[in-house]
Amino acid sequence: MKKWFIAILLLFSITLPLNVNAGADQLKDQELINSAPYIKPLKENGKKILFDNTHAQTAGAADWVIDGGFSDFADGLVKEGYYVKELRKFTPITLQDLEDYDVFVIPEANIPYKAEEQNAIAAYVSGGGSVFYIGDHYNADRNKNRIDAPEAFNGFRRGAYTDMTLGMDDGERNSQAMQGVVSRDWLNDTFGVRFRYNALDNIDAPMIMENTFGILDNVSDVALHAGGTIAIMDNKRAKGIVYPPEGLTKETNRWPNATDDGVYNGGGVAEGAYIAISKKDKGKAAFLGDSSLVEDASPKYRNEETGNLKRTYDGYSEKDDSRLLMQLINWLAIQEDYSDFSNKGINLSEKTSLHDFEIPENSTEPQAEPWGKPQKGYKWYDRSTFAAGSYGSNIDPDKLPKVEIIYDNLPVVGEEVKLKVIFTNYKANTVLKDYTLGIYNPTEGQNGLKQGEQVADTKVGEGEWKNNKSYSNTFDIQTDKYGNAEQEITVKVDIEGNYNIRLKQGKNNVITDTIVFATQNDVEKPQPNIDVEYSNRIAVGKESKVSIKFTDFSPNTDLRDYVLDVYSPVSYLGNEAGSGYAFVKSSDGKWSNKRDSSESFDVLTDKDGNASIELTIRTTDAGDFILRLRKNNEEQFSSKIQSLWYLPS
Template sequence: MISINKTTLAMVFGAGLFAQVNSVSAAAYDWNNVVPVKTPSASNNNGKTVYFDVSHGGVEGNADWVIDGAFSDFADALVQQGYTVKEYRGIDLNNDGAIRFYDDRTGNGAQNEAIITYDAIKGSDVFVLAETNRPFTMSEQAALEQYIAAGKGIFFVADHYDADRNLNTWDATEVFNGYNRSDLSKYNLGGEYGDWRNPKSANAGWLVENFGIRFRFNGVDYKQGVSGVEPSAQTEGITQGVQPILMAAGATLAVVDAQKAKGLVYFSESDNPVKWKHAKDQGLYFGGKAEGPYVAIAKSGAGKAAFIGDSSPIEDASPKYRRQDSGSTKRTYPGWTDAGNAATLAVNIIDWLATPESYQYFDNQNGHNSGFVTPSPMAAQEMSDPNNGQPWGTPASGFNPWDTDTYKNNSFNAPFGDTSTNPDPDPDPTPTPGGTISVTDALATAQGQPVVVIGKVTAAVNGIYGLQLNDLTAQASHIFVKLESAQRADFNPQLNPAILNQNIIVTGMRNRYMGDAGIRYVSDIKIAPTALSVEQALASSTGEAIEVTGRIKSALNGIYALVLEDSNNANFTINIKLESNQRNDFSPQLNPELLNATLTVKGVRDSYMSQPGVRQVSQLSVSGGSTNEPAPGSDSSVAEVLAMSNGEPVTVVGVITRAVNGKYALELRDDNNTQDTVYIKLESSQRNRYSPQLNSNVIGKRLRVEGIKNNYMSHAGVRNVSRLTLLN
């Protein structure tokens, strides 16, 4: 449970935005209340701040345009340039410590806190609007106009027409333009919004009236890279060093007023863009420069704006949130590391937007060249809606896009993020690796795959934001680890020098970080035990002195040896040759109660019985075992657990009866009462050993479980299991 108070929020996001927040502690909507902020080092701080908006979309469907999600590479690059980067969510109007979204047009407008006001955003120098999927009220449009008039900059990031990610019949091209593509009467919204019907004129609409440009309603594909990059002398220097930019289903723009707006990147004569396969009409109207710029800028009085018709070349493949409708994992395009990335362009744009300049227009004075008016700024196809005012899909059963209480766990604005609070709608949707791997093996793992990696901390990376992990044996092999905010104090060498040269185990997703091989989306970091796992011991060199820990699987060669298996993956085993003075105490043939006990062995890596082994054993220590019984009164029965409240720690003993939810859980019943059952949710490292689906031998055996009482699959359960012990 996170307790958010006025002081904390003011420090995180500025006193003006949360000035009236009082101390709260509520069960729902607490899980994600700490607003992400990324800060540069004191020596590199340029004094400027960039807000990334999520108050009007940007996280619906597969979109995840947050600074610690699919825009994290962009945000990190800005931090390297000295910017402070913050996520903007809205205003906590009712002082409950959470910013809630309600649709203004469904009777809950007075409660909607996902709003934009000038006072709330004026502390920033640049405001990034990424795939905004909800229309602005007239007061919000006025706030953005006031922001520009104050000499600030806005970056409008759109996508192809009909990228209606929240299924409300609006996409970013329409929201930014200030009107829907349809002219149906229902889009004359009235009230706080006014008339949003298609004006069927390139000169009408909020965007063109303020910035001299509009987004087209097209859908174009050209992953080879849009190559008509205008020379930097024409583009205020923004295109310096910019290469062709990929378009993975995007839109272009139409310049209407060449003194207000001008293009930076166009289709060249040699480019061969095509209709995006899911486009609602021809998708590509004119081709070439006549299609309008893919990237553009505008000068509107004291302020500035920039525009791009696709988020793909800016985003990265590290989404933070789950889908709001299904709870499934999002998939985002790895554009930031793609050959057609917009990394240089995006940073150059922010630098230009963040720099106040006194000239008012592109009027060919003092090097501020005017733009090129798009010949047909509104094609005939753009004057009507091929969807006839319908959303691009149907919401999933039970999901209401306007009611955050229906959002699935771990999605943005969902009530809960800790899956122990609510039943997990999609347990472990991605494969879990079988065991801990070396840095060298991680480097050979495909990007996007989950990994659990052991290595030595050797350096800080990107200031406080990451670390370098080197292989324990092949020291030349290294990988960068991007740390989440809660992990930096303990594991970043700049903040905690004591972590240098420590061995740690990192659980996360294989990806790139800081332009190098990396691990991102880190869910767990812990100090590695001194002892190697069996899997790691198998990779050590013959003749090397090692310490290895595993589970006793069986006796070997009578009383003379034993087989040790990896605690996380029974496929890895190693033979341990016992010295004569060790056999009476440690031979499983003489001591069958040792089976399944955890054993730590010090010796020399060798072979035994023609298999990988450890000889010259100098020390053995054991914990647990197949017949270890609890102290009297220390365990609870299943019936007793059923009477406990959720959230209580428990140690329960019962009989394994069947698998639950495939490999992810098991059912435990009382020894003498088949009616009392509880579900045990297995952690990934426990499934090979204890899942009845993967190991049918456990059915009928007594099991001790240590964890937290909580429901699973709408049934009484135990979750967050820290220890499992077979008792027979």
């Protein structure tokens, strides 16, 4: 993963109340729903997408939220014109929660769906809505409650078909999460599919694909990293469109932590569909066997059990993953009234042949659950036990200490590269001691280097160069009255390659991530560009949106100190040329105190070097003005804008 900005970073989040009482939860629901993250497109296509975050979608290493580990997917949807919002609430999902949305995306869940929630989803789809289930391999039990996504989606537990609470203690069994949960073969009964218990990995050959309804247009291959498949149970209602390659073996393609053989039928169509679709009444459904295809490398929250930082995989940008996901959502978002696939002129899928241990009432647990002992004090059903900075804790992640390593340009072999190590939210006026920074080879044999071999010369601040390809000289740093500090470190690497950069405090690792050094010829890239979208005719006193898009800048970089204003190029209404004629509201909702310019604002580019921000202007007089964007008093953009007392109808 390429990065110009490496961070232990927790961005804005909504701190959730520590409430395990159902009545109190209900009182908080509307406030939580209203404050949930959403992203509004500049040009709407009229469709709305809702992401579930009510069933432990942030448990363990997962971070499946639209402003975290699923943010690239969410941003991609917004670029297609979709309005995207996250569902946050404590009480069960209802039909009313879903009915205003065209597609309900359900990332892998770690808490089972109550019967009333299943019924609401079924009614939503029957009425014309669509649902997208994003699963994972069996035993991806992220909160150690004995239930993983395939089981939560199927509606029953492997080896516990008669009692989904089997093996749970009284606290778990009596928790609100388990009330109203009914064990039944629900997914099969509703959509004609069932998530299998297999766990596939190390998939090198291209997937088997059958383009259906244009979903796979210009898609040649997609990735699978430790995932499972979906059994086609009713081939009139359900169809597989992507299957794993043939020739998979237990020895080569079994996920190392699988509890059984992992590979059930040698791959191919017999293994079950990696991606499947289904039709139910007026609505549709889709199913995916691995969350890696959707996630990106920008987790937001800490692990709710341990408090550790998360590391998610940049799968969304791999192969044709993003294109497939967009086209799948586009198909789901179109409401069609036919009830099954039998008369649609497509090849019906082969029904999946199951093993006896996959029959719900015959299934057994291959090992005791949960797979790991929960950390002392952590209870998956009680948010008051969640670690600081996790989704659900009462500690605001923004207040936790964070460390960033920032560099402006793509590192070039043989050239000095200046890094900044930035510390924020530490204890004020405190000396942070014993830090070192190094860059090392992560892969045995890359460029003839050993795994772990240091590759960089380093210089801390204005000190002497350390030219022996090792960790930098040790440095201490003192925080200011706000608890912030920064240290400049210069590095130089002589061999191009993908390396790891690591900051240590004593013997403890603080940051480890990737950094790429390339030759000068490899770093040529498009020139940065700023586009401003706005209406060139606005009404006096009426709010008007201004969207600013930054493209082809350095990835993961802070672009600082921009201001926006509306001014007259000539003397006007007794004011000198250059006087301002509009108030500007920043993206956080604050209006400027004066009408000469906005407050200074910053944006952070994403991994592709792009960023966007939306501001609002409100003119105070009619006239022909100039809309202008500046950085450090240097003009970045300007264009004419006309302010009228009344807009023509």
